[in-house]
Amino acid sequence: MWVFRKPIPRQTEILLGLAGLLTFLGAWQLVAVSGWVRPQFLPTPAAVVEAFGRLFTEQDFAIDIGISVGRVWFAFLLSVLVAVPLGLAMACFRAVGAFLEPFVDFVRYLPVPALVPLLIIWFGVGEASKIAVLVMGTFFQLLLLIVDDTKRVPAEYVESGFTLGASKWQIIRDIIFPAALPSMVNNLRITLGWCWTYLIIAEIVAASSGIGHVIWSLRRFVKTPEVMAGIVAIGIIGLLTDQAFRLLHRRAFRYLER
Amino acid sequence: MAYLDLARVSKTFLSEGRAVEAVTPVTLGIEAGQIVTFVGPSGCGKTTLMRMVGGLETPSGGEIRLAGDLLGGPDRRRGMVFQSYAAFPWKTVAGNIAMGFRYRRDLGGAEKAEGARRLIDLVGLRGFEDSYTNRISGGMRQRVAIARTLAANPDVLLMDEPFGALDALTREHLQSQLLRINRTEEKTTIFVTHDVEEAILVAHRLVVFSARPARVLDDIDVAAILPVADRDQSIRDAPDFLALRRQVQAVLRAEQRRAERQEGDNAA
Ligand SMILES: Nc1ncnc2c1ncn2[C@@H]1O[C@H](COP(=O)(O)OP(=O)(O)OP(=O)(O)O)[C@@H](O)[C@H]1O
Numbered sequence: 089m090w091v092f093r094k095p096i097p098r099q100t101e102i103l104l105g106l107a108g109l110l111t112f113l114g115a116w117q118l119v120a121v122s123g124w125v126r127p128q129f130l131p132t133p134a135a136v137v138e139a140f141g142r143l144f145t146e147q148d149f150a151i152d153i154g155i156s157v158g159r160v161w162f163a164f165l166l167s168v169l170v171a172v173p174l175g176l177a178m179a180c181f182r183a184v185g186a187f188l189e190p191f192v193d194f195v196r197y198l199p200v201p202a203l204v205p206l207l208i209i210w211f212g213v214g215e216a217s218k219i220a221v222l223v224m225g226t227f228f229q230l231l232l233l234i235v236d237d238t239k240r241v242p243a244e245y246v247e248s249g250f251t252l253g254a255s256k257w258q259i260i261r262d263i264i265f266p267a268a269l270p271s272m273v274n275n276l277r278i279t280l281g282w283c284w285t286y287l288i289i290a291e292i293v294a295a296s297s298g299i300g301h302v303i304w305s306l307r308r309f310v311k312t313p314e315v316m317a318g319i320v321a322i323g324i325i326g327l328l329t330d331q332a333f334r335l336l337h338r339r340a341f342r343y344l345e346r
Numbered sequence: 347m348a349y350l351d352l353a354r355v356s357k358t359f360l361s362e363g364r365a366v367e368a369v370t371p372v373t374l375g376i377e378a379g380q381i382v383t384f385v386g387p388s389g390c391g392k393t394t395l396m397r398m399v400g401g402l403e404t405p406s407g408g409e410i411r412l413a414g415d416l417l418g419g420p421d422r423r424r425g426m427v428f429q430s431y432a433a434f435p436w437k438t439v440a441g442n443i444a445m446g447f448r449y450r451r452d453l454g455g456a457e458k459a460e461g462a463r464r465l466i467d468l469v470g471l472r473g474f475e476d477s478y479t480n481r482i483s484g485g486m487r488q489r490v491a492i493a494r495t496l497a498a499n500p501d502v503l504l505m506d507e508p509f510g511a512l513d514a515l516t517r518e519h520l521q522s523q524l525l526r527i528n529r530t531e532e533k534t535t536i537f538v539t540h541d542v543e544e545a546i547l548v549a550h551r552l553v554v555f556s557a558r559p560a561r562v563l564d565d566i567d568v569a570a571i572l573p574v575a576d577r578d579q580s581i582r583d584a585p586d587f588l589a590l591r592r593q594v595q596a597v598l599r600a601e602q603r604r605a606e607r608q609e610g611d612n613a614a
C-alpha cells in the first residue's frame with residue numbers, strides 16, 4: 089500500500105480516486121442535512137444533481153456549455169498557434185528573445201480582470217472582447233512556458249544535429265520541436281485550465297450566454313442548487329479535458345515510459 | 347600538413363568577467379584513419395579542444411584544418427558522440443540511425459536503407475530496430491549514437507568519454523567494437539577518456555595533456571609498440587601494454603603533483 093515513489097496497480101489507483109470523491113460527497117451531505125447551515129447556502133448533493141437536470145431541461149444549458157467550450161477552445165487554439173512558433177523563435181534566437189521578453193514579462197504581470205474594462209472599450213461587448221480576455225490571460229503565460237520548454241532541450245541534441253549536417257531550420261523542426269513537445273503538451277493542458285478561469289470572468293462581466301452568464305443570472309434569484317450545478321459542470325468539463333490531454337500524452341509519447 | 351591539422355590552437359573563456367585559459371596553444375597533426383586518444387587531468391581542457399575540432403567552440407587563436415580546408419562552425423564532416431543525451435529518445439533505434447542519413451544528399455532512399463541495415467549489423471543491434479532508446483541498455487544507446495554518427499559519414503569521429511558511464515564489461519565490448527569499426531571504416535577518430543587502459547587499448551596514438559591550460563605533455567605512437575592489427579582485450583596482459591600504462595600513469599601523476607604545487611604557490 090505505501091510503496092514509495094513507485095506506481096501502484098491501476099485498479100487501486102482508480103478505487104482510491106473514487107473513495108476520495110465519495111468522502112468529499114459524504115462530508116458535504118453530512119453538513120447539509122445536519123441543520124448547521126441553511127439550505128439556501130448549502131443544498132444537499134442530491135438537490136444539486138436535480139438542479140443540474142433542471143438546467144438542461146428548463147434552461148437549454150447544453151447550448152450555454154457549447155458556447156463556453158467554443159470560446160475557450162477558439163481562444164486557446166489562437167494562443168497556441170501563435171505562442172508555439174513564437175516561443176520556439178524566442179528560445180532559439182537570442183535576439184528575438186531579448187526583444188520580446190521584457191514586454192511579455194510586463195504584460196504577464198497585469199491582472200487580467202483589470203484589463204476587462206479596457207478590452208470592452210476596445211472590442212465592445214460581443215464575442216471579440218471575450219476572446220480577447222481569454223487570449224490576454226493565456227497567451228503570454230503560455231509563451232513563456234514554451235520558451236522554457238524549448239530552452240530545456242539538452243545542448244547535446246542540438247549539437248548532434250549540427251554535426252549530422254542539419255541546418256538551423258532543420259534542427260528546430262526535427263530535433264528541438266520533437267524534444268520539447270512532451271513538456272509543451274503538458275503545459276498546454278495546464279494553460280487550458282487557466283482559460284476556463286478567465287472565461288468565467290469574461291462571461292460574468294459582459295455576456296448574455298455561456299456558463300458564467302447562467303451562473304451569474306441564477307445568483308440573483310438565490311438559486312443556490314443551480315449555481316452549484318453550474319460550477320460542477322465546469323469541474324466536469326475540466327476533468328474530462330484534463331483526462332483527454334493525459335491520455336493523448338501517454339499515447340503520443342509512449343517512448344517516455346521505461 | 348597532416349590530414350587533421352591543429353596549428354597553435356588556444357581557447358580562453360570569459361566567465362563572470364574573469365579570463366579562464368582552457369587550452370594553451372596546441373599544435374597537433376593527426377593522420378587519416380588514426381584513432382588518437384586524449385588523456386589528462388580532469389578539467390584540463392580536453393573537451394574544449396575536441397569541441398573546437400567539432401566546430402562547437404570557436405578557438406581564441408590558431409587554425410584547425412581538415413584535408414587543407416580551414417574549419418569553421420559544425421557540419422557533417424565532423425561527427426560527435428556524447429557521453430550523455432547521445433541518442434534521441436523520441437526516435438527508435440532505426441529512427442535514430444535514419445537521422446544520420448537524413449541530411450545527406452549524396453545518397454538515394456534505397457542506398458540509405460541499405461546503409462542503415464549495414465550499420466545496424468556493424469554495431470550489433472539487429473533485432474532492436476524498433477525499440478525506443480530509453481528501453482535499451484546504456485551500452486546499446488552508445489552504439490546507436492555511434493551508428494547514427496557513422497551514418498552521416500563524417501571525415502572525423504569525435505568521442506568525448508563515450509563509454510564513461512558504462513560498466514566494465516560493456517566498456518570492453520564497445521572498445522573491441524570501436525577497434526573493429528575503425529578497421530572497416532578507417533575513420534579518423536579523437537577519443538577522450540579518463541581510463542588510461544582504455545586510452546592505450548583503442549589508440550593508434552595517445553596524447554597526454556597537462557593540467558589546465560591544456561598543453562601536450564607526451565605524445566606516444568602506440569601502434570608502433572602494440573600493432574593495431576592484433577589488438578584485442580587480451581593485450582591488457584602484454585608486457586609492452588603494462589609498461590606503457592605505467593609510463594602514462596607516471597606522467598599523469600607527476601603532472602598532478604606539479605599542478606598542486608603550482609596551485610599552492612599561487613595561493614601563497
Ligand atoms: N563554456 C565555458 N565557459 C567558461 N569556462 C569553461 C567553459 N567550458 C569549459 N570551461 C572551463 O575550461 C576548463 C576546461 O574544461 P574542459 O571541459 O575542456 O575540461 P576536460 O579536460 O574535458 O575535463 P574533464 O576531464 O573533467 O571532462 C575548465 O576549467 C572549465 O571550467
Ligand SMILES: [Mg+2]
Nearest residue numbers: 392393394506
Ligand atoms: Mg571533458
